Amino acid sequence: MSPRLRNLMSLEVEGVAADWTKTTCPYCGVGCGVLAKPANKTCTLAEIKGDPDHPSNFGRLCSKGAALGETLSLDGRLRHPMIDGEQRCWDDALSLVAERFRETVDCHGPDSVALYVSGQILTEDYYVANKLMKGFIGSANIDTNSRLCMASSVTGHNRAFGSDTVPGNYEDLELADLVVLVGSNLAWCHPVLFQRLAVAREKRGTKIVVIDPRRTMTCEIADLHLAIAPGGDVALYNGLLAHLTVEGQVNDEYVAAHTSGFDAAVAVAAQLSEGELQSATGLSADECAKFYALFSANERVVTVYSQGVNQSSSGTDKVNAILNCHLATGRIGKLGCGPFSVTGQPNAMGGREVGGLANMLAAHMQLSNTEHGRIVQDFWQSPRIANRPGYKAVDLFRAVGDGRIKALWIMATNPVDSLPEADLVREAIAGCPFVVVSDVERHTDTTVLGHVLLPSQSWGEKSGTVTNSERRISRQRPFVPVMGEVKPDWWQICEVAKRMGYNEGFEYAGPASIFAEYAALTGAENDGSRDLDISAYEKVTVAEYDALAPFQWPQPAGGLPRETRFFADGDFFTPDKRAYLVATPFRAPASKTSEAFPLVLNTGRIRDQWHTMTRTAKTPRLLSHYAEPFVEIHPDDARASGLEAAQLAEIESRSGRVVMRVVVTDQQRRGTVFAPMHWTDQFANNARIDALISGHTDPQSGQPESKFTPVRVQPLNARWHGFAIVTSRVEIASFDYAAIAPIAGGFRLELAGCEVPASWVELADELLQPSGPLDGTAAATQVSNRVGPVIEVVAYHDRSAGQYRFAAFCDDRCVGLFFAARGSVEISRTWAVEQLDQAFEGAERLQLLAGRPGRDVPDRGRIICACFDVGLNQITEAIASGRCDSVAAVGDELKAGTNCGSCRVEIGRLLNEGCFAEAG
Ligand code: SF4
Numbered sequence: 014m015s016p017r018l019r020n021l022m023s024l025e026v027e028g029v030a031a032d033w034t035k036t037t038c039p040y041c042g043v044g045c046g047v048l049a050k051p052a053n054k055t056c057t058l059a060e061i062k063g064d065p066d067h068p069s070n071f072g073r074l075c076s077k078g079a080a081l082g083e084t085l086s087l088d089g090r091l092r093h094p095m096i097d098g099e100q101r102c103w104d105d106a107l108s109l110v111a112e113r114f115r116e117t118v119d120c121h122g123p124d125s126v127a128l129y130v131s132g133q134i135l136t137e138d139y140y141v142a143n144k145l146m147k148g149f150i151g152s153a154n155i156d157t158n159s160r161l162c163m164a165s166s167v168t169g170h171n172r173a174f175g176s177d178t179v180p181g182n183y184e185d186l187e188l189a190d191l192v193v194l195v196g197s198n199l200a201w202c203h204p205v206l207f208q209r210l211a212v213a214r215e216k217r218g219t220k221i222v223v224i225d226p227r228r229t230m231t232c233e234i235a236d237l238h239l240a241i242a243p244g245g246d247v248a249l250y251n252g253l254l255a256h257l258t259v260e261g262q263v264n265d266e267y268v269a270a271h272t273s274g275f276d277a278a279v280a281v282a283a284q285l286s287e288g289e290l291q292s293a294t295g296l297s298a299d300e301c302a303k304f305y306a307l308f309s310a311n312e313r314v315v316t317v318y319s320q321g322v323n324q325s326s327s328g329t330d331k332v333n334a335i336l337n338c339h340l341a342t343g344r345i346g347k348l349g350c351g352p353f354s355v356t357g358q359p360n361a362m363g364g365r366e367v368g369g370l371a372n373m374l375a376a377h378m379q380l381s382n383t384e385h386g387r388i389v390q391d392f393w394q395s396p397r398i399a400n401r402p403g404y405k406a407v408d409l410f411r412a413v414g415d416g417r418i419k420a421l422w423i424m425a426t427n428p429v430d431s432l433p434e435a436d437l438v439r440e441a442i443a444g445c446p447f448v449v450v451s452d453v454e455r456h457t458d459t460t461v462l463g464h465v466l467l468p469s470q471s472w473g474e475k476s477g478t479v480t481n482s483e484r485r486i487s488r489q490r491p492f493v494p495v496m497g498e499v500k501p502d503w504w505q506i507c508e509v510a511k512r513m514g515y516n517e518g519f520e521y522a523g524p525a526s527i528f529a530e531y532a533a534l535t536g537a538e539n540d541g542s543r544d545l546d547i548s549a550y551e552k553v554t555v556a557e558y559d560a561l562a563p564f565q566w567p568q569p570a571g572g573l574p575r576e577t578r579f580f581a582d583g584d585f586f587t588p589d590k591r592a593y594l595v596a597t598p599f600r601a602p603a604s605k606t607s608e609a610f611p612l613v614l615n616t617g618r619i620r621d622q623w624h625t626m627t628r629t630a631k632t633p634r635l636l637s638h639y640a641e642p643f644v645e646i647h648p649d650d651a652r653a654s655g656l657e658a659a660q661l662a663e664i665e666s667r668s669g670r671v672v673m674r675v676v677v678t679d680q681q682r683r684g685t686v687f688a689p690m691h692w693t694d695q696f697a698n699n700a701r702i703d704a705l706i707s708g709h710t711d712p713q714s715g716q717p718e719s720k721f722t723p724v725r726v727q728p729l730n731a732r733w734h735g736f737a738i739v740t741s742r743v744e745i746a747s748f749d750y751a752a753i754a755p756i757a758g759g760f761r762l763e764l765a766g767c768e769v770p771a772s773w774v775e776l777a778d779e780l781l782q783p784s785g786p787l788d789g790t791a792a793a794t795q796v797s798n799r800v801g802p803v804i805e806v807v808a809y810h811d812r813s814a815g816q817y818r819f820a821a822f823c824d825d826r827c828v829g830l831f832f833a834a835r836g837s838v839e840i841s842r843t844w845a846v847e848q849l850d851q852a853f854e855g856a857e858r859l860q861l862l863a864g865r866p867g868r869d870v871p872d873r874g875r876i877i878c879a880c881f882d883v884g885l886n887q888i889t890e891a892i893a894s895g896r897c898d899s900v901a902a903v904g905d906e907l908k909a910g911t912n913c914g915s916c917r918v919e920i921g922r923l924l925n926e927g928c929f930a931e932a933g
Pocket of ligand 1: 038039040041042043044045070073074075076077078079203204205206
């Protein structure tokens with residue numbers, strides 16, 4: 014064992030009780046270390062805390078990470094293999110997959126099959142999936158949902174550095190004098206990294222610039238917010254490069270010694286006139302000048318960027334325009350300096366490492382490089398090797414749609430909701446002759462289309478490694494027993510490969526042996542010519558793998574490289590070792606607004622949800638922050654569109670339509686709207702936002718333009734609105750608007766209709782007693798006469814005011830509430846969800862129909878602090894009363910913000926700008 018590994022192992026056990034398992038958070042690319050321990054006999058709850066020894070988070074967790082212990086419920090899990098909706102044994106399912114893939118390849122060639130995988134799977138899963146497709150089937154038709162997240166960064170890195178190298182470390186954000194966040198809502202999307210930056214700013218006075226069309230929560234710690242016009246980043250950075258050149262801020266020595274392409278890049282950058290710069294960026298000359306002056310004045314600059322840069326039809330040019338400025342000033346490869354792409358997913362980086370993208374080989378080798386192809390094929394001893402790129406995600410599903418791909422295996426992702434032109438993607442998958450879906454959940458919008466469903470191990474059950482945004486490889490370790498028949502994704506791939514006749518390449522004893530093989534491949538014929546080398550681990554034993562502590566690559570077999578920081582010596586991975594400045598002429602977004610579609614739709618994440626909510630929606634407290642899909646719009650645009658706050662709006666693009674709740678806010682740039690990416694048909698009946706997104710992609714990276722879709726927004730012509738609390742899931746498809754969110758013991762529903770129901774009693778009956786009709790009419794206590802538990806319903810109707818209210822009880826316990834009104838339903842949601850399963854007698858039942866707490870019980874309002882269930886109204890009251898004048902004071906009084914800290918920035922905004930109490 015290497016001394017380094019021994020050292021890491023001793024760190025591994027230090028300070029951790031034997032019954033805590035060290036693992037890694039399965040959400041964002043920060044890659045926080047987590048300590049987990051089962052908290053009940055069935056292991057469906059766990060205690061969770063941040064790992065104080067993990068170098069990514071040093072014990073911190075955000076709201077999502079802190080709630081991980083509540084997401085282990087077995088409800089809704091896919092427990093058995095299924096074929097055409099019938100439960101089958103593994104052997105039947107795997108043999109069918111192998112047979113259909115084999116037949117399809119034999120009849121139609123290797124490019125007629127495809128794998129679509131995910132940044133959620135582990136590196137070991139990714140490695141064997143890529144090996145099967147590129148080395149044995151012989152096609153590069155394997156792509157990943159990471160294409161939607163950071164493909165432009167990969168291409169930009171390769172163009173500039175000759176390798177897909179993220180050169181920075183998280184500590185650089187703490188050592189920088191200036192941190193520029195471009196298209197990155199770090200506060201909500203990488204919260205622990207944001208917290209590290211916020212602490213550094215308090216200690217050192219770090220200057221922070223945020224470049225984002227929206228005034229996101231991240232702006233609360235910014236010295237300068239540039240509300241750039243969507244798509245204007247290349248122009249802004251070309252302007253910066255031109256400014257640096259004119260002002261003599263270029264590091265001439267560095268440029269001459271270590272780069273090429275400088276003159277051409279500057280020539281293109283300088284073509285942009287002042288007027289063109291302002292028109293493309295929507296920023297004033299003064300705003301640009303302030304940013305340029307800050308960049309010029311600070312040697313230690315880190316530029317953090319993510320989806321706001323990558324998800325664009327000019328995403329790769331945006332990346333290179335940023336890299337150009339760092340290369341021109343030599344601000345790269347040094348402490349506290351450099352461009353820093355932060356990934357959205359927990360293992361987007363691991364996927365890149367093993368070749369999970371259709372245009373990469375494995376171990377950061379290139380498909381287009383025949384020598385790399387030979388190295389990989391020799392190493393794998395594979396019958397063939399793919400030598401041309403496969404279909405990238407958007408094209409892959411087009412190829413499914415037009416029949417070029419006839420057998421598709423989707424693993425750990427939900428393309429029916431997450432890809433652009435999502436309705437077309439749904440049609441394409443539905444029409445594909447053979448679809449396999451490996452997933453943890455039984456019911457997703459994608460699993461319903463699978464011919465074969467393969468049950469996968471979930472976080473907490475599975476074992477392997479992930480790589481975070483700073484190239485740190487950490488173990489995900491199991492800490493709960495594996496449920497039923499579920500199996501690791503790597504095992505599923507290997508079993509199918511063997512059944513296809515590829516026995517020799519896929520006999521692995523477990524993830525440790527896959528990891529060792531992958532580590533060895535990174536060192537194969539690698540004399541320092543490739544960035545990725547972890548061959549120090551090529552002989553890792555099972556025990557060493559189990560004890561593996563987080564480490565950053567590179568870690569070559571011969572010991573640490575001469576320079577442990579990438580590019581510190583000015584050498585890059587291009588043939589002449591020089592970095593390349595790419596000329597990046599400004600291009601406007603591919604779509605244009607018009608009279609019919611005058612607003613620009615931007616999509617993104619919210620603080621407490623993850624992707625398509627299959628895990629985060631298992632914990633009600635994460636849904637208490639935002640319980641339904643919403644669209645944010647500037648007050649001027651809302652007025653022009655005839656919209657008011659909390660109304661429902663239809664949002665339409667050329668490819669689809671959704672309905673969402675309106676949030677009117679001046680934090681939204683005029684002319685743009687924002688909607689979250691998370692809601693699916695499982696949680697709302699018409700809020701799959703990717704159905705609206707066009708299929709325009711970046712020509713280099715294939716990444717879709719998810720931040721710029723022309724739309725129109727108009728009020729939904731709803732004639733009634735409703736809110737209900739129910740104990741079991743109800744069918745929501747038939748409503749004009751419906752959103753359903755789990756709560757403790759049941760579900761909450763937001764409803765609306767464009768036609769008044771023929772009978773309110775019947776509707777209440779469907780919602781509150783899905784198994785049978787109510788007996789009786791309005792304004793009286795009714796008792797059902799169904800077989801089964803007796804449900805009593807108290808109802809209040811005011812026809813003239815258009816108010817209909819129902820409360821249902823079983824054995825004195827509240828089992829449902831339904832409030833309907835012509836206009837909005839003005840009741841306290843936070844209070845209402847807490848009434849489920851509470852005991853009520855006599856007049857107390859009527860009190861429930863008032864829809865709000867009694868006078869002696871305060872209405873907490875929408876939940877801001879998910880850890881301690883602290884609501885907006887509690888915080889605003891504490892501020893307005895003068896008792897709390899700081900985030901710390903709010904924490905002292907209400908505990909809000911004192912655990913994970915994810916809500917501290919929101920509390921800070923309430924303190925700075927003031928906020929009105931609202932019905933929760
Ligand atoms: Fe998980 Fe939050 Fe850490 Fe991201 S920041 S890895 S979501 S705990």
